[in-house]
Amino acid sequence: xxxxxxxxxxxxxxxxxxxxxxxxxxxxxxxxxxxxxxxxxxxxxxxxxxxxxxxxxxxxxxxxxxxxxxxxxxxxxxxxxxxxxxxxxxxxxxxxxxxxxxxxxxxxxxxxxxx
Numbered sequence: 001x002x003x004x005x006x007x008x009x010x011x012x013x014x015x016x017x018x019x020x021x022x023x024x025x026x027x028x029x030x031x032x033x034x035x036x037x038x039x040x041x042x043x044x045x046x047x048x049x050x051x052x053x054x055x056x057x058x059x060x061x062x063x064x065x066x067x068x069x070x071x072x073x074x075x076x077x078x079x080x081x082x083x084x085x086x087x088x089x090x091x092x093x094x095x096x097x098x099x100x101x102x103x104x105x106x107x108x109x110x111x112x113x114x115x
Contacts, residue, residue, distance in 0.1 A: 010016040013043035 017039030021032050047053045073081070 003052065005050070006046050006050045009046040010043040013039055013046065017043070 017036045020039070021036045024035075026033055047055065
């Protein structure tokens, strides 16, 4: 129950921050943005004190660890793959264009417009 209250307080803080941002529209934009960012930082800090917040932080850390385990392709492999994809796109484009020309010729022949 305490977690729900903390999350509710965090949402209320964000709503209050956005409301204050627009309520004080006559003030300098810099001060309004700094105030809004401050309120959002406090809301995030409150939300991180919940079970859901600690689970989100744990998930983020494990995602970063998994990303570090990834093996990224070298520059040469990336270039070769890009060139292969480009060649296949051109080849398929030419094949579809040829197929379209044959179908156009056949339709003109069947309808009597190919003269």
